[in-house]
Amino acid sequence: MALSESVQNSSVLGKPTLCVITGASRGLGRSLSVELSGRLGEGSRLVLTARSLSGLEQTQALVVNKTTSVSVKLVCGDLEDSDKYQDFFRELFSDVTPGVFQHALLIHNASTLGDVSKRVVEHCDAEVLQKYYTVNVTSVITLTARFLQVFPSSDMTRTVVNITSSAGFTPIKTNSLYCSGKAARDIVFKVLAEESPEVRVLSFSPGAMDTEMFDYYRTHVGDPEVRALLCQQAEDGKLLKPDFSAQKLVQILVENSYKSGAILDVLDRFEH
Amino acid sequence: MNTRKDCRVSPEICDIFCMDSVIQFKNAAAIFNHDRRQTGLIMASTGLSAMFGPATFCAVTGGSRGLGRSIAVQLAGRLGEGSRLVLTGRSLQGLQETKRQVEEGCPNQLEVKLVTGDMEDTTAYPALFFDIFADTQPGDFKNALMIHNAGTVGDVSKRAAEHSDPQILNKYYATNLTSVIALTAKFMEVFPCSDVRRTVVNISSGAAIEPLAHHALYCSGKAARNMFFKVMAEEEPDVRVLSYSPGPLDTDMLQTVRSCGDKKIEDRFNAMESKGLILSPDHSAKHMCTLLDEDKFKSGAFLDVFDRFSL
Numbered sequence: 001m002a003l004s005e006s007v008q009n010s011s012v013l014g015k016p017t018l019c020v021i022t023g024a025s026r027g028l029g030r031s032l033s034v035e036l037s038g039r040l041g042e043g044s045r046l047v048l049t050a051r052s053l054s055g056l057e058q059t060q061a062l063v064v065n066k067t068t069s070v071s072v073k074l075v076c077g078d079l080e081d082s083d084k085y086q087d088f089f090r091e092l093f094s095d096v097t098p099g100v101f102q103h104a105l106l107i108h109n110a111s112t113l114g115d116v117s118k119r120v121v122e123h124c125d126a127e128v129l130q131k132y133y134t135v136n137v138t139s140v141i142t143l144t145a146r147f148l149q150v151f152p153s154s155d156m157t158r159t160v161v162n163i164t165s166s167a168g169f170t171p172i173k174t175n176s177l178y179c180s181g182k183a184a185r186d187i188v189f190k191v192l193a194e195e196s197p198e199v200r201v202l203s204f205s206p207g208a209m210d211t212e213m214f215d216y217y218r219t220h221v222g223d224p225e226v227r228a229l230l231c232q233q234a235e236d237g238k239l240l241k242p243d244f245s246a247q248k249l250v251q252i253l254v255e256n257s258y259k260s261g262a263i264l265d266v267l268d269r270f271e272h
Numbered sequence: 273m274n275t276r277k278d279c280r281v282s283p284e285i286c287d288i289f290c291m292d293s294v295i296q297f298k299n300a301a302a303i304f305n306h307d308r309r310q311t312g313l314i315m316a317s318t319g320l321s322a323m324f325g326p327a328t329f330c331a332v333t334g335g336s337r338g339l340g341r342s343i344a345v346q347l348a349g350r351l352g353e354g355s356r357l358v359l360t361g362r363s364l365q366g367l368q369e370t371k372r373q374v375e376e377g378c379p380n381q382l383e384v385k386l387v388t389g390d391m392e393d394t395t396a397y398p399a400l401f402f403d404i405f406a407d408t409q410p411g412d413f414k415n416a417l418m419i420h421n422a423g424t425v426g427d428v429s430k431r432a433a434e435h436s437d438p439q440i441l442n443k444y445y446a447t448n449l450t451s452v453i454a455l456t457a458k459f460m461e462v463f464p465c466s467d468v469r470r471t472v473v474n475i476s477s478g479a480a481i482e483p484l485a486h487h488a489l490y491c492s493g494k495a496a497r498n499m500f501f502k503v504m505a506e507e508e509p510d511v512r513v514l515s516y517s518p519g520p521l522d523t524d525m526l527q528t529v530r531s532c533g534d535k536k537i538e539d540r541f542n543a544m545e546s547k548g549l550i551l552s553p554d555h556s557a558k559h560m561c562t563l564l565d566e567d568k569f570k571s572g573a574f575l576d577v578f579d580r581f582s583l
Binding site: 082085119120121122123124125126127129130133134137138139141142144145146148149168169171172173174175176179180181182183184185186187188190191192193194195196199223261 | 432434435437438439441445446451456457480483485486491492493498499500502504508
Protein backbone atom coordinates (compact mmCIF):
# COMPACT_ATOMS: atom_id res chain seq x y z
CA MET A 1 0.00 0.00 0.00
CA ALA A 2 2.78 2.47 0.85
CA LEU A 3 4.19 4.17 -2.18
CA SER A 4 7.64 5.57 -2.56
CA GLU A 5 7.73 9.31 -2.29
CA SER A 6 8.79 9.72 -5.88
CA VAL A 7 5.87 7.67 -7.17
CA GLN A 8 3.50 9.58 -4.94
CA ASN A 9 4.84 12.95 -6.00
CA SER A 10 4.63 12.05 -9.64
CA SER A 11 1.08 10.84 -9.26
CA VAL A 12 -1.81 12.97 -10.34
CA LEU A 13 -2.59 13.67 -6.69
CA GLY A 14 0.88 15.03 -6.13
CA LYS A 15 0.13 17.99 -8.37
CA PRO A 16 -1.48 21.13 -6.97
CA THR A 17 -5.06 19.92 -6.80
CA LEU A 18 -8.41 21.54 -6.26
CA CYS A 19 -10.41 18.80 -4.59
CA VAL A 20 -14.11 19.07 -3.82
CA ILE A 21 -15.69 16.47 -1.55
CA THR A 22 -19.42 16.42 -0.87
CA GLY A 23 -20.80 14.96 2.34
CA ALA A 24 -17.50 15.68 4.07
CA SER A 25 -18.91 16.24 7.55
CA ARG A 26 -18.75 12.61 8.66
CA GLY A 27 -18.32 8.99 7.61
CA LEU A 28 -16.53 8.23 4.37
CA GLY A 29 -16.47 11.89 3.35
CA ARG A 30 -14.48 12.74 6.46
CA SER A 31 -12.11 9.81 5.95
CA LEU A 32 -11.54 10.82 2.33
CA SER A 33 -10.83 14.39 3.34
CA VAL A 34 -8.21 13.31 5.85
CA GLU A 35 -6.63 10.64 3.64
CA LEU A 36 -6.45 12.91 0.62
CA SER A 37 -5.05 15.82 2.60
CA GLY A 38 -2.00 13.70 3.29
CA ARG A 39 -1.54 12.87 -0.39
CA LEU A 40 -2.31 16.06 -2.24
CA GLY A 41 0.60 18.12 -3.45
CA GLU A 42 1.73 21.40 -1.94
CA GLY A 43 -0.58 24.27 -2.83
CA SER A 44 -3.65 22.06 -3.08
CA ARG A 45 -7.03 23.13 -1.81
CA LEU A 46 -9.68 20.95 -0.23
CA VAL A 47 -13.21 22.26 -0.59
CA LEU A 48 -15.45 20.39 1.82
CA THR A 49 -19.18 20.63 1.69
CA ALA A 50 -22.09 19.20 3.70
CA ARG A 51 -25.18 20.27 5.58
CA SER A 52 -23.50 20.34 8.97
CA LEU A 53 -21.06 23.16 9.64
CA SER A 54 -19.94 21.66 12.94
CA GLY A 55 -19.27 18.35 11.21
CA LEU A 56 -17.26 20.11 8.53
CA GLU A 57 -15.27 21.98 11.18
CA GLN A 58 -14.38 18.73 12.89
CA THR A 59 -13.20 17.30 9.57
CA GLN A 60 -11.20 20.45 8.98
CA ALA A 61 -9.56 20.10 12.38
CA LEU A 62 -8.45 16.57 11.53
CA VAL A 63 -7.05 17.75 8.20
CA VAL A 64 -5.19 20.67 9.73
CA ASN A 65 -3.75 18.32 12.30
CA LYS A 66 -2.36 16.14 9.54
CA THR A 67 -0.91 18.66 7.14
CA THR A 68 -0.34 22.32 6.54
CA SER A 69 0.40 22.07 2.83
CA VAL A 70 -3.27 21.93 1.87
CA SER A 71 -5.73 24.76 2.43
CA VAL A 72 -9.28 23.95 3.47
CA LYS A 73 -12.44 25.75 2.53
CA LEU A 74 -15.80 24.85 4.07
CA VAL A 75 -19.09 25.39 2.26
CA CYS A 76 -22.34 24.59 4.00
CA GLY A 77 -25.22 23.63 1.76
CA ASP A 78 -28.09 21.24 1.20
CA LEU A 79 -28.16 19.35 -2.09
CA GLU A 80 -31.91 18.96 -1.70
CA ASP A 81 -32.32 22.65 -2.44
CA SER A 82 -31.87 22.77 -6.20
CA ASP A 83 -33.07 26.38 -6.38
CA LYS A 84 -29.89 27.37 -4.58
CA TYR A 85 -27.45 25.32 -6.66
CA GLN A 86 -26.22 28.28 -8.67
CA ASP A 87 -25.07 30.17 -5.58
CA PHE A 88 -23.91 27.02 -3.85
CA PHE A 89 -21.78 25.86 -6.77
CA ARG A 90 -20.40 29.36 -7.28
CA GLU A 91 -19.16 29.33 -3.72
CA LEU A 92 -17.54 25.91 -4.11
CA PHE A 93 -15.43 27.12 -7.00
CA SER A 94 -14.89 30.73 -6.00
CA ASP A 95 -11.35 32.18 -5.88
CA VAL A 96 -10.05 29.71 -8.40
CA THR A 97 -7.31 31.45 -10.31
CA PRO A 98 -6.78 29.88 -13.71
CA GLY A 99 -3.53 27.98 -14.00
CA VAL A 100 -2.96 27.59 -10.26
CA PHE A 101 -4.20 24.03 -10.10
CA GLN A 102 -2.93 21.25 -12.35
CA HIS A 103 -5.49 18.76 -11.21
CA ALA A 104 -9.15 19.16 -10.35
CA LEU A 105 -10.82 16.34 -8.44
CA LEU A 106 -14.53 16.12 -7.65
CA ILE A 107 -15.76 13.43 -5.30
CA HIS A 108 -19.51 12.88 -5.20
CA ASN A 109 -19.73 11.28 -1.80
CA ALA A 110 -22.88 12.84 -0.30
CA SER A 111 -25.76 10.43 -0.42
CA THR A 112 -28.93 9.44 1.41
CA LEU A 113 -30.71 6.13 1.83
CA GLY A 114 -34.22 7.47 1.64
CA ASP A 115 -36.94 6.02 3.80
CA VAL A 116 -35.84 2.41 4.20
CA SER A 117 -38.90 1.59 6.26
CA LYS A 118 -41.02 1.82 3.12
CA ARG A 119 -41.63 -0.88 0.58
CA VAL A 120 -41.90 -0.02 -3.10
CA VAL A 121 -45.67 0.07 -2.92
CA GLU A 122 -45.57 2.58 -0.09
CA HIS A 123 -43.58 5.21 -1.98
CA CYS A 124 -46.62 7.30 -2.86
CA ASP A 125 -45.42 10.82 -2.06
CA ALA A 126 -44.11 12.40 -5.27
CA GLU A 127 -42.50 15.32 -3.41
CA VAL A 128 -40.47 12.95 -1.25
CA LEU A 129 -39.38 11.00 -4.34
CA GLN A 130 -38.43 14.15 -6.21
CA LYS A 131 -36.32 15.34 -3.29
CA TYR A 132 -34.61 11.98 -3.13
CA TYR A 133 -33.58 12.03 -6.77
CA THR A 134 -32.63 15.70 -6.55
CA VAL A 135 -30.13 14.95 -3.78
CA ASN A 136 -28.80 11.69 -5.17
CA VAL A 137 -28.93 12.12 -8.93
CA THR A 138 -29.69 15.67 -10.14
CA SER A 139 -27.18 17.32 -7.81
CA VAL A 140 -24.44 14.99 -8.99
CA ILE A 141 -25.06 15.64 -12.69
CA THR A 142 -25.34 19.41 -12.39
CA LEU A 143 -22.37 19.75 -10.04
CA THR A 144 -20.27 17.72 -12.47
CA ALA A 145 -21.39 19.99 -15.31
CA ARG A 146 -20.42 23.05 -13.30
CA PHE A 147 -17.08 21.51 -12.32
CA LEU A 148 -16.21 20.84 -15.96
CA GLN A 149 -17.24 24.38 -16.88
CA VAL A 150 -14.93 25.82 -14.19
CA PHE A 151 -12.10 23.56 -15.37
CA PRO A 152 -12.72 23.25 -19.09
CA SER A 153 -9.17 22.79 -20.13
CA SER A 154 -7.79 19.45 -21.05
CA ASP A 155 -4.34 20.89 -20.27
CA MET A 156 -4.92 19.82 -16.73
CA THR A 157 -6.17 16.55 -15.31
CA ARG A 158 -9.79 16.43 -14.28
CA THR A 159 -11.10 13.55 -12.24
CA VAL A 160 -14.67 12.86 -11.22
CA VAL A 161 -15.45 10.18 -8.65
CA ASN A 162 -18.90 8.72 -8.03
CA ILE A 163 -19.22 7.01 -4.66
CA THR A 164 -21.60 4.20 -5.43
CA SER A 165 -22.62 0.81 -4.07
CA SER A 166 -23.31 -2.74 -5.17
CA ALA A 167 -26.90 -1.69 -4.50
CA GLY A 168 -26.67 -0.15 -7.97
CA PHE A 169 -26.95 -3.62 -9.49
CA THR A 170 -28.19 -5.80 -6.63
CA PRO A 171 -31.86 -5.36 -5.71
CA ILE A 172 -32.35 -5.15 -1.95
CA LYS A 173 -35.75 -5.18 -0.29
CA THR A 174 -36.91 -1.82 1.09
CA ASN A 175 -33.95 -0.16 -0.60
CA SER A 176 -35.66 0.72 -3.86
CA LEU A 177 -34.71 4.40 -3.78
CA TYR A 178 -31.05 3.81 -2.95
CA CYS A 179 -30.73 1.01 -5.54
CA SER A 180 -32.39 3.05 -8.27
CA GLY A 181 -30.42 6.21 -7.45
CA LYS A 182 -27.10 4.37 -7.61
CA ALA A 183 -28.07 2.64 -10.85
CA ALA A 184 -28.89 6.03 -12.35
CA ARG A 185 -25.59 7.56 -11.21
CA ASP A 186 -23.50 4.63 -12.36
CA ILE A 187 -24.73 4.81 -15.93
CA VAL A 188 -24.53 8.61 -16.08
CA PHE A 189 -20.84 8.33 -15.25
CA LYS A 190 -20.36 5.70 -17.91
CA VAL A 191 -22.00 8.02 -20.43
CA LEU A 192 -19.76 10.86 -19.23
CA ALA A 193 -16.69 8.65 -19.62
CA GLU A 194 -17.70 7.78 -23.17
CA GLU A 195 -18.50 11.35 -24.20
CA SER A 196 -15.56 13.01 -22.46
CA PRO A 197 -12.58 10.69 -22.82
CA GLU A 198 -10.22 13.41 -21.60
CA VAL A 199 -11.90 13.34 -18.15
CA ARG A 200 -10.96 10.60 -15.69
CA VAL A 201 -14.21 9.09 -14.43
CA LEU A 202 -14.41 6.52 -11.66
CA SER A 203 -17.27 4.92 -9.77
CA PHE A 204 -16.14 3.43 -6.47
CA SER A 205 -18.11 1.16 -4.16
CA PRO A 206 -16.70 1.52 -0.62
CA GLY A 207 -18.55 -1.48 0.82
CA ALA A 208 -20.63 -1.67 3.97
CA MET A 209 -18.88 0.55 6.49
CA ASP A 210 -19.15 1.32 10.17
CA THR A 211 -20.78 4.72 9.71
CA GLU A 212 -23.89 6.61 10.74
CA MET A 213 -25.45 5.76 7.38
CA PHE A 214 -25.11 2.04 8.09
CA ASP A 215 -26.40 2.54 11.59
CA TYR A 216 -29.44 4.40 10.28
CA TYR A 217 -30.01 1.64 7.74
CA ARG A 218 -29.76 -1.10 10.34
CA THR A 219 -32.09 0.58 12.82
CA HIS A 220 -34.71 1.84 10.35
CA VAL A 221 -34.94 -0.78 7.63
CA GLY A 222 -38.47 -2.10 7.32
CA ASP A 223 -37.75 -5.64 6.20
CA PRO A 224 -36.95 -8.00 9.11
CA GLU A 225 -34.79 -10.27 6.94
CA VAL A 226 -32.64 -7.38 5.79
CA ARG A 227 -32.40 -6.04 9.32
CA ALA A 228 -31.24 -9.40 10.61
CA LEU A 229 -28.58 -9.55 7.91
CA LEU A 230 -27.32 -6.07 8.72
CA CYS A 231 -27.19 -6.77 12.44
CA GLN A 232 -25.31 -9.96 11.73
CA GLN A 233 -22.87 -8.09 9.53
CA ALA A 234 -22.19 -5.63 12.33
CA GLU A 235 -21.89 -8.31 15.00
CA ASP A 236 -19.54 -10.43 12.89
CA GLY A 237 -17.20 -7.48 12.53
CA LYS A 238 -17.67 -7.45 8.77
CA LEU A 239 -18.14 -3.73 8.52
CA LEU A 240 -15.22 -1.91 7.00
CA LYS A 241 -13.71 1.15 8.56
CA PRO A 242 -14.34 4.21 6.39
CA ASP A 243 -10.62 5.00 6.64
CA PHE A 244 -9.89 1.66 4.98
CA SER A 245 -12.27 2.35 2.11
CA ALA A 246 -10.89 5.86 1.75
CA GLN A 247 -7.34 4.53 1.57
CA LYS A 248 -8.33 2.05 -1.13
CA LEU A 249 -9.95 4.76 -3.22
CA VAL A 250 -6.94 7.03 -2.85
CA GLN A 251 -4.65 4.18 -3.87
CA ILE A 252 -6.71 3.65 -7.03
CA LEU A 253 -6.53 7.37 -7.80
CA VAL A 254 -2.79 7.46 -7.25
CA GLU A 255 -2.20 4.47 -9.51
CA ASN A 256 -4.48 6.10 -12.05
CA SER A 257 -4.69 2.97 -14.21
CA TYR A 258 -8.46 2.38 -14.01
CA LYS A 259 -10.54 2.39 -17.19
CA SER A 260 -12.53 5.62 -17.26
CA GLY A 261 -16.15 4.93 -16.37
CA ALA A 262 -15.33 1.71 -14.50
CA ILE A 263 -17.16 0.74 -11.32
CA LEU A 264 -14.62 -0.65 -8.86
CA ASP A 265 -15.09 -2.25 -5.46
CA VAL A 266 -13.11 -1.67 -2.28
CA LEU A 267 -12.37 -5.38 -1.95
CA ASP A 268 -12.05 -6.05 -5.69
CA ARG A 269 -15.16 -8.24 -5.58
CA PHE A 270 -16.37 -6.92 -8.93
CA GLU A 271 -15.47 -4.61 -11.76
CA HIS A 272 -18.08 -3.31 -14.18
CA MET B 273 -26.54 -12.09 -8.04
CA ASN B 274 -26.73 -10.78 -11.57
CA THR B 275 -23.79 -8.66 -12.53
CA ARG B 276 -23.58 -6.76 -15.74
CA LYS B 277 -20.23 -8.37 -16.32
CA ASP B 278 -21.81 -11.80 -16.31
CA CYS B 279 -24.68 -11.14 -18.64
CA ARG B 280 -24.18 -11.61 -22.32
CA VAL B 281 -25.67 -8.48 -23.72
CA SER B 282 -25.79 -7.62 -27.34
CA PRO B 283 -24.88 -3.98 -27.81
CA GLU B 284 -27.72 -1.53 -27.88
CA ILE B 285 -29.29 -0.04 -30.94
CA CYS B 286 -26.60 2.57 -31.47
CA ASP B 287 -23.69 0.18 -31.66
CA ILE B 288 -23.02 -0.28 -35.32
CA PHE B 289 -20.73 -3.24 -34.96
CA CYS B 290 -23.51 -5.41 -33.64
CA MET B 291 -25.81 -4.88 -36.57
CA ASP B 292 -24.99 -8.15 -38.23
CA SER B 293 -25.56 -10.00 -35.01
CA VAL B 294 -28.84 -8.15 -34.52
CA ILE B 295 -29.91 -9.25 -37.99
CA GLN B 296 -29.06 -12.83 -37.04
CA PHE B 297 -30.96 -12.47 -33.79
CA LYS B 298 -33.90 -10.99 -35.61
CA ASN B 299 -33.96 -13.85 -38.10
CA ALA B 300 -33.66 -16.38 -35.32
CA ALA B 301 -36.36 -14.61 -33.39
CA ALA B 302 -38.58 -14.60 -36.47
CA ILE B 303 -38.31 -18.37 -36.75
CA PHE B 304 -38.79 -18.82 -33.03
CA ASN B 305 -41.71 -16.45 -33.06
CA HIS B 306 -43.46 -18.39 -35.81
CA ASP B 307 -44.66 -20.86 -33.20
CA ARG B 308 -45.64 -18.04 -30.97
CA ARG B 309 -47.58 -16.48 -33.82
CA GLN B 310 -49.45 -19.72 -34.30
CA THR B 311 -50.41 -19.63 -30.65
CA GLY B 312 -51.26 -15.99 -31.00
CA LEU B 313 -53.54 -16.72 -33.94
CA ILE B 314 -55.36 -19.33 -31.94
CA MET B 315 -55.76 -16.92 -29.08
CA ALA B 316 -56.81 -14.12 -31.37
CA SER B 317 -59.49 -16.31 -32.85
CA THR B 318 -60.99 -16.86 -29.43
CA GLY B 319 -60.41 -13.15 -28.70
CA LEU B 320 -59.03 -13.84 -25.29
CA SER B 321 -55.62 -13.83 -23.75
CA ALA B 322 -54.72 -16.92 -21.81
CA MET B 323 -53.44 -14.81 -18.95
CA PHE B 324 -55.56 -11.71 -18.82
CA GLY B 325 -58.87 -12.48 -20.43
CA PRO B 326 -62.12 -11.54 -18.82
CA ALA B 327 -62.48 -8.80 -16.23
CA THR B 328 -59.10 -7.18 -16.65
CA PHE B 329 -58.33 -3.65 -15.56
CA CYS B 330 -55.59 -2.27 -17.70
CA ALA B 331 -53.91 1.13 -17.57
CA VAL B 332 -51.45 2.24 -20.25
CA THR B 333 -49.59 5.53 -19.93
CA GLY B 334 -48.45 7.38 -23.03
CA GLY B 335 -51.38 5.91 -24.94
CA SER B 336 -51.77 8.77 -27.40
CA ARG B 337 -49.26 7.57 -29.99
CA GLY B 338 -46.33 5.29 -30.75
CA LEU B 339 -45.82 2.17 -28.72
CA GLY B 340 -48.55 3.13 -26.22
CA ARG B 341 -51.11 3.18 -29.00
CA SER B 342 -49.92 -0.16 -30.37
CA ILE B 343 -49.98 -1.72 -26.90
CA ALA B 344 -53.53 -0.46 -26.37
CA VAL B 345 -54.71 -1.92 -29.67
CA GLN B 346 -52.92 -5.24 -29.15
CA LEU B 347 -54.15 -5.64 -25.60
CA ALA B 348 -57.69 -4.65 -26.45
CA GLY B 349 -57.96 -7.62 -28.77
CA ARG B 350 -57.08 -9.88 -25.84
CA LEU B 351 -59.11 -8.42 -23.01
CA GLY B 352 -62.36 -10.20 -22.24
CA GLU B 353 -65.77 -9.19 -21.10
CA GLY B 354 -65.96 -6.88 -18.17
CA SER B 355 -62.55 -5.42 -18.86
CA ARG B 356 -61.60 -1.78 -18.71
CA LEU B 357 -58.78 -0.09 -20.59
CA VAL B 358 -57.62 3.26 -19.24
CA LEU B 359 -55.33 5.29 -21.49
CA THR B 360 -53.41 8.33 -20.33
CA GLY B 361 -51.41 10.87 -22.27
CA ARG B 362 -50.95 14.56 -22.79
CA SER B 363 -52.87 14.74 -26.06
CA LEU B 364 -56.63 14.22 -25.93
CA GLN B 365 -56.74 14.10 -29.70
CA GLY B 366 -54.10 11.37 -29.73
CA LEU B 367 -55.93 9.40 -27.06
CA GLN B 368 -59.18 9.67 -28.99
CA GLU B 369 -57.53 8.29 -32.12
CA THR B 370 -56.14 5.40 -30.09
CA LYS B 371 -59.60 4.75 -28.69
CA ARG B 372 -61.02 4.74 -32.20
CA GLN B 373 -58.46 2.14 -33.33
CA VAL B 374 -59.05 0.09 -30.20
CA GLU B 375 -62.81 -0.02 -30.75
CA GLU B 376 -62.35 -0.77 -34.44
CA GLY B 377 -60.15 -3.81 -33.82
CA CYS B 378 -61.68 -5.10 -30.64
CA PRO B 379 -64.11 -7.98 -31.01
CA ASN B 380 -65.34 -7.78 -27.43
CA GLN B 381 -67.15 -5.11 -25.56
CA LEU B 382 -64.47 -3.13 -23.83
CA GLU B 383 -64.82 -0.05 -21.69
CA VAL B 384 -62.20 2.48 -22.77
CA LYS B 385 -61.51 5.48 -20.60
CA LEU B 386 -59.29 8.41 -21.55
CA VAL B 387 -57.44 10.51 -18.99
CA THR B 388 -55.34 13.47 -20.11
CA GLY B 389 -52.51 14.61 -17.92
CA ASP B 390 -48.85 15.51 -17.83
CA MET B 391 -46.52 13.33 -15.76
CA GLU B 392 -44.11 16.25 -15.47
CA ASP B 393 -46.45 17.96 -13.02
CA THR B 394 -46.09 16.17 -9.69
CA THR B 395 -48.69 18.42 -8.03
CA ALA B 396 -51.28 17.10 -10.48
CA TYR B 397 -50.62 13.43 -9.63
CA PRO B 398 -53.34 13.03 -6.99
CA ALA B 399 -56.04 14.27 -9.39
CA LEU B 400 -54.56 12.36 -12.34
CA PHE B 401 -54.26 9.09 -10.43
CA PHE B 402 -57.75 9.53 -9.01
CA ASP B 403 -59.10 9.82 -12.54
CA ILE B 404 -57.19 6.76 -13.75
CA PHE B 405 -58.64 4.56 -11.05
CA ALA B 406 -62.00 6.25 -10.54
CA ASP B 407 -64.93 3.86 -10.07
CA THR B 408 -62.54 0.93 -9.87
CA GLN B 409 -63.69 -1.70 -7.45
CA PRO B 410 -61.09 -4.46 -7.15
CA GLY B 411 -63.93 -6.96 -6.79
CA ASP B 412 -64.99 -6.19 -10.37
CA PHE B 413 -61.74 -7.47 -11.83
CA LYS B 414 -59.82 -10.73 -11.95
CA ASN B 415 -56.69 -9.17 -13.41
CA ALA B 416 -55.02 -5.80 -13.15
CA LEU B 417 -52.33 -4.72 -15.55
CA MET B 418 -50.29 -1.50 -15.26
CA ILE B 419 -48.16 -0.58 -18.23
CA HIS B 420 -45.68 2.23 -17.69
CA ASN B 421 -45.06 3.21 -21.28
CA ALA B 422 -44.97 7.03 -21.18
CA GLY B 423 -41.41 8.28 -21.43
CA THR B 424 -39.23 11.01 -22.88
CA VAL B 425 -35.63 10.99 -24.05
CA GLY B 426 -34.72 14.40 -22.68
CA ASP B 427 -32.54 16.89 -24.50
CA VAL B 428 -30.40 14.65 -26.70
CA SER B 429 -28.40 17.58 -28.04
CA LYS B 430 -26.64 17.77 -24.66
CA ARG B 431 -23.76 15.70 -23.43
CA ALA B 432 -23.69 14.72 -19.75
CA ALA B 433 -21.24 17.55 -19.04
CA GLU B 434 -23.75 20.06 -20.37
CA HIS B 435 -26.69 19.18 -18.15
CA SER B 436 -26.36 22.15 -15.85
CA ASP B 437 -29.98 23.14 -15.17
CA PRO B 438 -31.34 21.25 -12.16
CA GLN B 439 -34.95 22.24 -12.87
CA ILE B 440 -34.79 20.55 -16.28
CA LEU B 441 -33.37 17.44 -14.64
CA ASN B 442 -35.96 17.50 -11.86
CA LYS B 443 -38.72 17.66 -14.47
CA TYR B 444 -37.12 14.86 -16.43
CA TYR B 445 -37.04 12.54 -13.44
CA ALA B 446 -40.57 13.56 -12.46
CA THR B 447 -41.85 12.45 -15.86
CA ASN B 448 -39.75 9.33 -16.23
CA LEU B 449 -39.15 8.07 -12.72
CA THR B 450 -41.16 9.66 -9.93
CA SER B 451 -44.44 9.37 -11.82
CA VAL B 452 -43.84 5.68 -12.43
CA ILE B 453 -43.09 4.98 -8.77
CA ALA B 454 -46.01 6.99 -7.43
CA LEU B 455 -48.42 5.54 -9.98
CA THR B 456 -47.31 2.01 -9.14
CA ALA B 457 -47.95 2.73 -5.46
CA LYS B 458 -51.43 3.95 -6.33
CA PHE B 459 -52.10 0.92 -8.53
CA MET B 460 -51.12 -1.37 -5.67
CA GLU B 461 -53.26 0.62 -3.27
CA VAL B 462 -56.27 0.15 -5.53
CA PHE B 463 -55.49 -3.55 -6.02
CA PRO B 464 -53.92 -4.55 -2.69
CA CYS B 465 -54.76 -8.25 -2.70
CA SER B 466 -53.54 -11.21 -4.64
CA ASP B 467 -57.18 -12.17 -5.35
CA VAL B 468 -56.63 -9.96 -8.35
CA ARG B 469 -53.79 -11.13 -10.57
CA ARG B 470 -51.54 -8.09 -10.79
CA THR B 471 -48.94 -7.38 -13.46
CA VAL B 472 -46.73 -4.33 -13.79
CA VAL B 473 -44.80 -3.67 -16.99
CA ASN B 474 -41.97 -1.18 -17.18
CA ILE B 475 -41.30 -0.18 -20.79
CA SER B 476 -37.54 0.03 -20.68
CA SER B 477 -34.69 0.13 -23.18
CA GLY B 478 -31.27 -1.31 -23.83
CA ALA B 479 -30.20 2.16 -22.72
CA ALA B 480 -30.88 0.97 -19.17
CA ILE B 481 -27.73 -1.14 -19.28
CA GLU B 482 -25.65 0.25 -22.14
CA PRO B 483 -24.31 3.81 -21.88
CA LEU B 484 -25.26 5.86 -24.94
CA ALA B 485 -23.69 9.16 -25.86
CA HIS B 486 -26.14 12.09 -25.63
CA HIS B 487 -28.51 9.95 -23.60
CA ALA B 488 -27.35 10.50 -20.01
CA LEU B 489 -30.87 11.32 -18.87
CA TYR B 490 -32.59 8.53 -20.78
CA CYS B 491 -30.02 5.94 -19.67
CA SER B 492 -30.23 7.02 -16.03
CA GLY B 493 -34.03 7.10 -15.94
CA LYS B 494 -34.27 3.64 -17.49
CA ALA B 495 -31.50 2.24 -15.26
CA ALA B 496 -33.26 3.60 -12.20
CA ARG B 497 -36.60 2.13 -13.28
CA ASN B 498 -35.12 -1.29 -14.00
CA MET B 499 -33.55 -1.47 -10.54
CA PHE B 500 -36.66 -0.13 -8.89
CA PHE B 501 -38.78 -2.85 -10.46
CA LYS B 502 -36.25 -5.52 -9.54
CA VAL B 503 -36.66 -4.46 -5.93
CA MET B 504 -40.44 -4.55 -6.39
CA ALA B 505 -40.23 -8.08 -7.69
CA GLU B 506 -38.26 -9.05 -4.55
CA GLU B 507 -40.75 -7.42 -2.23
CA GLU B 508 -43.98 -8.46 -3.95
CA PRO B 509 -43.73 -12.10 -4.98
CA ASP B 510 -47.45 -12.18 -5.85
CA VAL B 511 -47.06 -9.47 -8.47
CA ARG B 512 -45.73 -10.25 -11.94
CA VAL B 513 -43.16 -7.57 -12.76
CA LEU B 514 -41.60 -7.22 -16.19
CA SER B 515 -39.17 -4.71 -17.64
CA TYR B 516 -39.49 -4.84 -21.42
CA SER B 517 -37.16 -3.30 -23.96
CA PRO B 518 -39.22 -2.80 -27.13
CA GLY B 519 -36.28 -2.26 -29.49
CA PRO B 520 -35.79 0.59 -31.96
CA LEU B 521 -39.27 1.61 -33.08
CA ASP B 522 -40.57 3.73 -35.91
CA THR B 523 -42.10 6.41 -33.68
CA ASP B 524 -41.86 10.13 -32.93
CA MET B 525 -39.40 9.32 -30.14
CA LEU B 526 -37.00 7.73 -32.60
CA GLN B 527 -37.17 10.82 -34.80
CA THR B 528 -36.09 12.93 -31.83
CA VAL B 529 -33.17 10.62 -31.14
CA ARG B 530 -32.11 10.57 -34.78
CA SER B 531 -31.93 14.33 -34.94
CA CYS B 532 -29.81 14.74 -31.81
CA GLY B 533 -27.00 16.33 -33.75
CA ASP B 534 -24.54 13.49 -33.25
CA LYS B 535 -23.37 12.31 -36.65
CA LYS B 536 -22.44 8.83 -35.40
CA ILE B 537 -25.92 8.26 -34.01
CA GLU B 538 -27.57 9.59 -37.17
CA ASP B 539 -25.43 7.33 -39.34
CA ARG B 540 -26.20 4.31 -37.23
CA PHE B 541 -29.94 4.78 -37.37
CA ASN B 542 -29.76 5.37 -41.11
CA ALA B 543 -27.85 2.12 -41.48
CA MET B 544 -30.33 0.28 -39.25
CA GLU B 545 -33.20 1.61 -41.28
CA SER B 546 -31.64 0.51 -44.54
CA LYS B 547 -31.24 -2.99 -43.09
CA GLY B 548 -34.83 -3.14 -41.92
CA LEU B 549 -33.92 -3.16 -38.25
CA ILE B 550 -36.32 -0.43 -37.17
CA LEU B 551 -39.44 -2.20 -35.94
CA SER B 552 -43.04 -1.23 -36.12
CA PRO B 553 -44.47 -0.53 -32.67
CA ASP B 554 -47.23 -3.06 -33.47
CA HIS B 555 -44.64 -5.82 -33.84
CA SER B 556 -43.04 -4.93 -30.52
CA ALA B 557 -46.38 -4.60 -28.76
CA LYS B 558 -47.35 -8.08 -29.99
CA HIS B 559 -44.10 -9.51 -28.69
CA MET B 560 -44.74 -7.94 -25.30
CA CYS B 561 -48.24 -9.41 -25.20
CA THR B 562 -46.79 -12.80 -26.09
CA LEU B 563 -44.34 -12.57 -23.20
CA LEU B 564 -47.18 -11.70 -20.85
CA ASP B 565 -49.35 -14.50 -22.20
CA GLU B 566 -46.66 -17.13 -21.97
CA ASP B 567 -46.03 -15.92 -18.45
CA LYS B 568 -42.68 -17.68 -18.23
CA PHE B 569 -40.58 -14.67 -17.30
CA LYS B 570 -38.98 -14.45 -13.88
CA SER B 571 -40.59 -11.57 -12.03
CA GLY B 572 -38.30 -8.55 -12.20
CA ALA B 573 -36.63 -9.79 -15.39
CA PHE B 574 -35.51 -7.43 -18.11
CA LEU B 575 -36.48 -8.86 -21.51
CA ASP B 576 -35.99 -7.57 -25.00
CA VAL B 577 -37.93 -7.77 -28.26
CA PHE B 578 -35.04 -9.49 -29.98
CA ASP B 579 -34.63 -11.90 -27.06
CA ARG B 580 -31.07 -10.62 -26.82
CA PHE B 581 -30.93 -10.57 -23.09
CA SER B 582 -32.70 -11.68 -20.02
CA LEU B 583 -31.67 -10.12 -16.76
